[in-house]
Amino acid sequence: MISPELVGLIGVGVLLVLLAAGVPIGVGLILVGLGGLAVLISPEAALIKGGVVSFEVISKYELGVLPLFLLMAHLCFAAGASRDFFDVAARFVGHRRGGLALASIGGCAGFGAISGSSLATVATISSVALPEMRKAGYNPGFAAGALAAGGTLGSLIPPSGALIVFGIIAEQSIGKLFAASIIPAASQAAFYLVTIVLLCAVNPALGPATPRTPWRERLGALRKIVDLVVLIVFVLGGLMIGWFTPTEAASVGVVGALLLLVVRRRFSLAAIGEALRATLQTAGMIYVVIIGALIFATFISVTGMTEMMSGAVTDFHASPVVAIVVMTLVLLVLGSFLDGVALMLLTTPIFLPIAVQLGYSPIWFGIFLVRTMEIGFVHPPLGLNIYVIQGLAKDLSLGTIFRGIVPFLLSDFLHLALLIAVPALALWLPAVVA
Numbered sequence: 001m002i003s004p005e006l007v008g009l010i011g012v013g014v015l016l017v018l019l020a021a022g023v024p025i026g027v028g029l030i031l032v033g034l035g036g037l038a039v040l041i042s043p044e045a046a047l048i049k050g051g052v053v054s055f056e057v058i059s060k061y062e063l064g065v066l067p068l069f070l071l072m073a074h075l076c077f078a079a080g081a082s083r084d085f086f087d088v089a090a091r092f093v094g095h096r097r098g099g100l101a102l103a104s105i106g107g108c109a110g111f112g113a114i115s116g117s118s119l120a121t122v123a124t125i126s127s128v129a130l131p132e133m134r135k136a137g138y139n140p141g142f143a144a145g146a147l148a149a150g151g152t153l154g155s156l157i158p159p160s161g162a163l164i165v166f167g168i169i170a171e172q173s174i175g176k177l178f179a180a181s182i183i184p185a186a187s188q189a190a191f192y193l194v195t196i197v198l199l200c201a202v203n204p205a206l207g208p209a210t211p212r213t214p215w216r217e218r219l220g221a222l223r224k225i226v227d228l229v230v231l232i233v234f235v236l237g238g239l240m241i242g243w244f245t246p247t248e249a250a251s252v253g254v255v256g257a258l259l260l261l262v263v264r265r266r267f268s269l270a271a272i273g274e275a276l277r278a279t280l281q282t283a284g285m286i287y288v289v290i291i292g293a294l295i296f297a298t299f300i301s302v303t304g305m306t307e308m309m310s311g312a313v314t315d316f317h318a319s320p321v322v323a324i325v326v327m328t329l330v331l332l333v334l335g336s337f338l339d340g341v342a343l344m345l346l347t348t349p350i351f352l353p354i355a356v357q358l359g360y361s362p363i364w365f366g367i368f369l370v371r372t373m374e375i376g377f378v379h380p381p382l383g384l385n386i387y388v389i390q391g392l393a394k395d396l397s398l399g400t401i402f403r404g405i406v407p408f409l410l411s412d413f414l415h416l417a418l419l420i421a422v423p424a425l426a427l428w429l430p431a432v433v434a
Contacts, residue, residue, distance in 0.1 A: 008303030011036040025342040029292025036299040053294045067283035068250030069159040074275035075257035076114045079264045081228055083128040085110030088221045091213040098200035098207030101146040104129040105192045108150035112157040113232045118377050122151025122385045126392050140396055142206040145404030148385040149192055152374035156185045158236050166366045169293050174246040175239050179433050180363050180426040191411045231256040240433045297349035320358040327351050335376025343373050367426040375412050378405050
């Protein structure tokens with residue numbers, strides 16, 4: 001008779017094959033999870049478990065935070081928030097060497113605080129910033145690399161969709177996860193800024209300076225984002241200091257975004273309808289993914305794979321840091337051919353219990369996992385951010401963009417090592433605001 005652990009390994013292998021064949025991640029997780037439970041327990045029990053999980057997910061009050069934050073983001077897009085943050089940063093630092101690249105990082109950070117998505121961030125800011133940088137004579141690979149790296153900030157900066165999904169499947173406080181992400185996200189952006197400054201100091205031709213913008217135009221651009229900044233600070237700040245629950249914060253954000261539409265004179269039934277359509281489409285897809293992840297996690301727990309791997313770590317007498325480094329290497333390898341959400345949902349049921357047993361906080365692990373997942377967005381051969389940029393600038397070869405991302409990848413590895421070595425980067429702020 002096949003052991004449960006072997007069934008678990010076979011299930012993981014089948015899931016990888018399904019994903020490689022192009023099966024949607026949610027469907028793959030559901031098929032493997034139900035199939036594995038049917039083999040280990042019974043087909044009837046598997047179907048009952050699938051129904052129970054589906055009902056619990058759909059009726060879960062806390063999960064309302066996801067479509068509400070998505071609706072807030074799409075309403076902000078309708079209000080014309082796509083290029084405002086980049087415009088402000090470009091006017092303030094564009095006259096320096098690499099200034100437009102620095103501005104693209106700032107634009108990605110600001111837009112990420114609205115969108116909560118890496119792919120949305122890189123697509124939106126690149127459509128604005130890449131033509132400006134190329135017009136200014138920037139090296140194409142350098143410009144594309146800065147944008148691809150900056151786009152990953154959208155996955156970590158609150159209201160991060162990835163952190164919301166992790167919080168739901170790992171049963172962790174979304175507010176604490178958002179607070180924990182602030183310092184890692186800020187330091188990640190700082191690493192990218194330093195990388196740009198150093199590269200342009202060594203080779204000024206990479207990012208030539210542009211004419212200085214008068215202060216009147218700078219202040220005019222700054223006034224355009226005041227309402228957005230106030231909305232973001234009020235929603236996320238209120239969430240972190242306990243004024244709102246996550247769902248209440250998202251609801252306040254939606255009301256604030258509607259007010260933005262009115263103030264900016266962009267309120268219309270067409271804008272509201274498009275925002276609702278996009279929100280429902282994305283939320284429906286994510287709900288299926290979450291249901292699949294929870295069914296797959298149940299299957300993994302029944303197989304005993306987690307206990308087996310935890311026992312192997314204990315028997316090996318590896319230090320917690322060594323174990324985390326091994327997990328990092330596995331995540332980076334898997335991230336080279338899996339997209340970020342698939343990577344998170346596949347590995348969380350396996351790695352999270354091991355990390356907790358080693359003494360790591362689940363909150364820290366969530367930040368670590370998303371940070372590692374972000375590297376997959378720019379890591380060859382998949383590197384979804386790379387393909388988004390290549391789709392916007394078809395004359396740029398993938399090789400050119402991948403070469404341009406190398407210095408930023410090195411920065412990513414250094415930042416990830418710092419996060420592993422100093423867990424307080426993620427844990428200090430949640431402890432202060434708790």
